[in-house]
Amino acid sequence: MCVIFLICSFLISQKVFAADLLVDLPYGQIEGRVLTSPANVDFRAFQGIPYAAAPVGNLRFQPPEPPEKWNGTRKTVKDGNICYSIKRDSDDENEDCLFVNVFTPVLTNTDDTKLAVMVWIYGGAYRTGSSKYSxxxxxxxxxKDVVVVTLNYRLGPFGFLATEDGLISGNAGLKDQAAAIQWVHDHIELFGGDPEKVTIFGQSAGGSSVGYQLLYKKNEGLFRGAILQSGSPLSLFSYMGDISARAYAFDxxxxxxxxLDFQNDTRLLLDFLLSVKGKQIDIASTLTTVTSRPLPVIEVPNDRAIITKESYELLEAGEFLKVPIIVGTTSEEDIVAATDLDQMEESRAACEKDHTKLIPKDFKLKDxxxxxxxxxTIYNLYFDGVSDENKLGYYFQYKSHDEYTRPMIKHADLASQYTDVYFYIFSHDGPMGNFNITVPGAEYVGHSEDTKYIWKVTSSDYENGDLSMFPEGDVLAHKRIIELWTNFAKYLNPTPEPSELLQNIRWPKVSSDNYQYLDIGDNLSVQKDPKGKYYKAWTKYYDDWAKRPFTTY
Structure with missing residues (x-):
């Protein structure tokens, strides 16, 4: 009798488990698979789910449309195609690339709990990247019992070509992200997620994309929190700036x-670009001379426009979705450029000869x-009294502040006038970050090192799925950032209650008159005024000398 009971129980559980892998979407049924985490936790994976129609034919360069329906059961057990990337050639690149991946803990039919959802937007300078599981x-x-969604969005000219007259409005990649966020809100409950507890997060261009989604008023109610890692709409790499998007399109x-002679006619241009193969556009994107990549632009106002005004001005005026956010950087973002020290020294020496090269490209001088x-003045801020041995390191500091740190601190400062903001600096330096070059005078933790402490990465030259291969301090930093990020997704507060893992720290909110932040180093510590000397100086420079309106900062 006991044997029969155990067999029946096993068969019933297997039936429930199998049913968990089938999900009925409005577009058709999908079937996922079961994966197992390094801690031996089973979870469900649904990969390569279409969230929009393939952006091909007349849909190329245009905002995404709803996905087409399919018959039967679609196997969603592996990554879908990745979008075309500039200067990357891969067999799985394709214009048909608008897919989401949904990962969720195994739920039983008797479990009515809806879990918090974290939606990831990858970085890659708007020119490369994908949501591949590896x-x-x-x-x-x-x-930590959250639902995780990763998504693809169009890159390079496929995602950011614009003609500046509205014919190709631009920002198709950002519109892809918005469509995926809408898809999550509409369907995540079918996977055990709570549509009222969605947090979007991203790093680098993904972080700035999160910032743009916060500026898009049609996202109201689709997510309740956001995390911006090392990227903001205020970042220089997030906006086309003075480069002509129209000129790039003709180029x-x-x-x-x-x-061909297009006679400066964008209709002729569009007709031509719709007539060629995607691979031809992909190859051409590696040869352009106007710029090596298109970026987000301010659009001619239209019903589906994401950006119609300068980002800085919108943030300052409170014209954004006022949800709680986490914002932050690594301690020395641009140290990753130390792989080419000769080039960096050449750049530093050029700035020493001509100090005006240190003026940011978005810094328009008042009359x-x-x-x-x-x-x-900028040169003296960084190099006055600095020894020759340390000058290159201080140049790395300048570059880190110019490209990453200054806009992140300012974004948090502006947003804190209207909503809850938590700022951090990730300063823990360990082998899990996978970068170990140091330069005298510079800090240690470079761009994207923090992502290695959040995601399981598997590649030919790096793998972090076996935590026993890393020092105890590395594993501790990894556990802490996972705890902080998932706490925020669940409670909109990264430290909702005292925790021994988090050293019983309470992460304070940012306020302009008391700019506190969390340093995520070998230990957690609350500190004041991130990059204080430099940030205060740059604030004065922009106030005194730069012409409004500002877009980036």
Missing amino acids: NFGPDYLIE LAKQIDAT GVNKSDVGT
Whole structure:
């Protein structure tokens, strides 16, 4: 009798388990698979789910449309195609790439609990990247009982071509992200997720994409929290700036067929670009001379526009979705450029000869301001009294502040006037970060090192699925950031109650008159005024010498 009971119980549990792998979407049924995390926790994986129609034919460059329906059961057990990336050639690149992956703990039919949801937007300078499981394995997050969604969005010219007249409005990649966020809100309950507890997060271009989604008013109610890691709409790499998007579009077409004369007619241009193969556009994107990549632009106002005004001005005016956010950087973002020290030294030496090279490209001088004086003031801020041995390290500090740190601190500062903001600096330096070059005068933790402490990564030269291969301090930093991020997704507070793992720290909110932040180092510590000397100086420079309106900062 006991044997029969055990066999029946096993068969019933297997039936429930199998049913958990089938999900009925409005577009058709999908079937996922079961994966197991490093801590031996089983979870469900549904990979390569279409969230939009394939953006091909007349849909190329246009905002995404709803996915087409399918018959039967679609196997969603492996990554879908990745989007075309500039200067990357892969067999799985394809224009048909608008897929989401959903990962969720195994739930029983009797479990009515709806879990918090974390939606990841990858970085890659808006020109490369994908949501492949090998890059962003959600295992460690899943172990904390959250649902994780990763998504693809169009990159390079497919995602960010614009003609500046509204014919190709631009920002198709950001619109893909918004469509995926809408898809999550509409369907995540079918996977055990709570549509009222969605947090979006991303790093680098993914972080700035999160910031753009916060500026998009049609996202109201679709998510309740956001995490911006090392990227903001205020970042220089997040906006086309003075580069002409229209000129880039014609340049791209000329790289495909230099004999054609478009007569500056964007209709002729679009007709041509719709007539060629995606691979031709992909190759042409590696040859353009106007710029090596298109980026987000301010659009001609239209019903589906994501960006219609300068990002800084929107943030300052409170014209964004006022949900709680985490914002932060690594301690020395640009130290990753130390792989080419000769080039960096050459760049530093050029700035020493001509101090005006240190003026940010988005820094438009007010009338009557002396450019040479501004350049010298910036030079003295970083190099006055610095030994020759440390000058290159201080140049790395300048580059880190210019490209990453300054806009992140400012974004948090502006947003804190209207909503709850938690700022951090990730300063723990360990082998899990997978970067070990140091330069005298610079800090240690570079761009994207923090992501290695969040995601399970598997590649030919790096793998972090076996935590026993890393020092105890590395594993502790990993567990802490996982705890902080998933706490925020669950409670909108990264430290909702005292925790021994988190050293009983209470992470304070940012306020302009008391700018506190969490240093995530070998230990957790609350500190004041991130990059204080430099940030205060740059604030004064922008106030005194830069012409409004600001887009980046």
